[in-house]
Amino acid sequence: MLRNTLERAEKAKKKKAALGEDIDFENFEGEEAGEHEEIESLKDLSDKNKKSLLKVGVDASETGRAGSFLQIDQSKVCSNCKSEAIELMGLQQAIKKYDWVKDYMWNAVPVDTDKYTAKTALGEPGGYFIRSLPNTKEVFPIQACMFIGDEKVAQTAHNIIIAEENSELHIITGCSTGDDVQSAMHVGVSEFYLKKGAKITFTMVHNWAEQVEVRPRTGVILNDDTTYISNYILTSPVNTIQTYPTAYCQGENSKVVFQSILGGQKDSILDAGSRAILTGKNSSAEMITRAVSKDESQIYTRGHLAGKSPDVRGHLECMGLVLSDDSLIYSVPELEGSSTDLELSHEAAVGKIAEEEVLYLMSRGLTEDEAASMIVKGFLSMDIAGLPPELAAETKKMIDQSIQGM
Amino acid sequence: MVVRLLLEITDLAVEVSGKEILSDIDLYIDKGETHVLLGPNGSGKSTLFMSMLGFPKYKVIRGEILFKGEDITNMTTTERVQLGLGVSFQNPPAIRGVKLKDLLNIESSKNGTKPVSEELSPETVALADKLKFSDQFLERDVNLGFSGGEVKRSEILQLLAQKPDFIMFDEPDSGVDIENVELLAEEINVLLDKDKKPGLREKSGLLITHLGYILNFVGANTAHVLMDGKIACSGDPTEILEDIRKEGFKGCVQCCGIH
Secondary structure (H helix, E strand, C coil), X not given: CHHHHHHHHHHCCCXXXXXXCCCCHHHCECCCCCCCCCCCCHHHCCHHHHHHHHHCCCCCCCCCCCEEEEEECCXXXXXXXXXXXXEXXXXXXXXXXXXXXXXXXCCCCCCCCCHHHHHHHHCCCECEEEEECCCCECCCCEEEEEEECCCXXXXXXXXXXXXXXXXXXXXXXXXXXXXXXXXXXXXXXXXXXXXXXXXXXXXXXXXXXXXXXXXXXXXXXXXXXXXXXXXXXXXXXXXXXXECCEEEECCCCCEEXXXXXXXXXXXXXXXXXXXXXXXXXXXXXXXXXXXXXXXXXXXXEEEEEEECCCCCEEEEEEEEXXXXXXXXXXXXXXXXECCCCCEEXXXXXXXXXXXXXXXXXXXXXXXXXXXXXXXXXXXXXXXXXXXXHHHHHXXXXXXXXXXXXX | CCCCEEEEEEEEEEEECCEEEEEEEEEEEECCCEEEEECCCCCCHHHHHHHHHCCXXXXXXXXXXXXXXXXXXXXCHHHHHHHCEEEECCCCCCCCCCEHHHHHHHHHHHCCCCXXXXXXXXXXXXXXHHCCCCXXXXXXXXXXXXXXXXXXXXXXXXXXXXXXXXXXXXXXXXXXXXXXXXXXXXXXXXXXXXXXXXXHCCCEEEEECCCCHHHHCXXXXXXXXXXXXXXXXXXXXXXXXXXXXXXXXXXXXXXXXXX
């Protein structure tokens, strides 16, 4: 089985991804990247790094967090967990601790998806293992951070997240680069497994340097009566991002929600989609994207709803504001219905700031620029549903902070 | 003699998309006065407001608008508002993600009564309460899903935070139930210094109303009837309204001609 996996990875080593610019690993340093020392707690980080982490919602004081995980380049620098409901460790550690961990690997994300998954399987990736124990509900989130500290590093991570039966798990992840880093690469494979009755919320903020290439690969497998909520926020410049998380709603009454806030700046190319394969009876999916393009940025927002069983429902919504002539928003919604009695819908609108709204605010004394900025921030600050109250407030703060620069 | 003149519109003509909508408009409003603008649908009442606000679609092709002695004809909307113009819209747009609370905060900071902050001033909180808005309501996106009455009350609340010197009210009573019309009128009277003696009033207003119901609660000095983009007649509000009720707009204007 493992040999088979490696063979498949080997064959996919040069397989270009279906979407996004092809990135050459040769331009980056992989596992030979410099090692970083392990620390007890994020409190031991330098003030500079603490600040970078805070920008992506990772609080070095660790207050209000169930646990913290930090990977710098390829090194696991910190992993601590206060909660008795959750197991948190590096993936390599988990593989050593539990025989069964490898049975989960590469089920939600096929290993031969493309060269990025293949590279992750064939190398020695970092990454975390998070598991919420059966019948537990930890209201505080685990915070995880993927940090690139050195120039030209190609960071790889393989994350396995398991929510056991009837458990509830909240995760905040922030990805960021050190102040001196300009060019780097990040490949993160994340596999989520939700057992019967489980719920996971996963809120991710990206804040990369301007020449970073980002290729996350995410798969989510949902069993009966499960809920998975993903919130993705990216508003800072980056070179290219291509991501297309896929949720497999296999269980009866399983439900997935993808919410994305995308702000394109400078010459960033953001290609972000979400896909839901609805095979479970009465399963449902909701996808909401708000995108704003500035400068010379290009934003591709994709959504794919595949209804393959009766009584499934899905809705896809994408709203975009194009703020400059040199930028672009390309919205690609796809609906695929292959069963009776299902309901799939989409609504997409790409346009400019409504002049009527600008004039309304100007009639209250705001300048034209102040009015436009207020409208754009309002447009991006969508209400995130499904989080516990403390986390909702925290997430709201993260969003407000992220959209300040737009 | 003390200058009381606040707004002077002389020989104003305005076109929209190349079509002349308003012409020969002369309108003088003193400090402390409230004027009423009447007229059938499409006669140009709202167009006059938009022109006074300097909305780009409304091009002044002749004439001028002086406010506080300054020529504002070519100023931006923001500049006019910062000089003291205010407006309550009939159908304001909803703005997603912009909370009524945030807007009130900016409005009350713009006139220097309070610094910009996250929290509303106690004064604004009290005003909101008086206009029957709960704390939760203030957290809502401005005008999004507001009922007709809520829109009007929110417009008046924003003006109370803003404290303009000259206010245009575009049908502040349409779609509002009787009980709330009285509540709105009370605050409109505050905005227009009606609680002060006539000689001490500093604020002025121009009010568009269809039914004139609000005039039972807000006293007006003069009424103007707009017909086909021109002021066809001006005079005592009670008499003019009476005429319109009996004779219709056309009949009323004919009477005016005789005067």
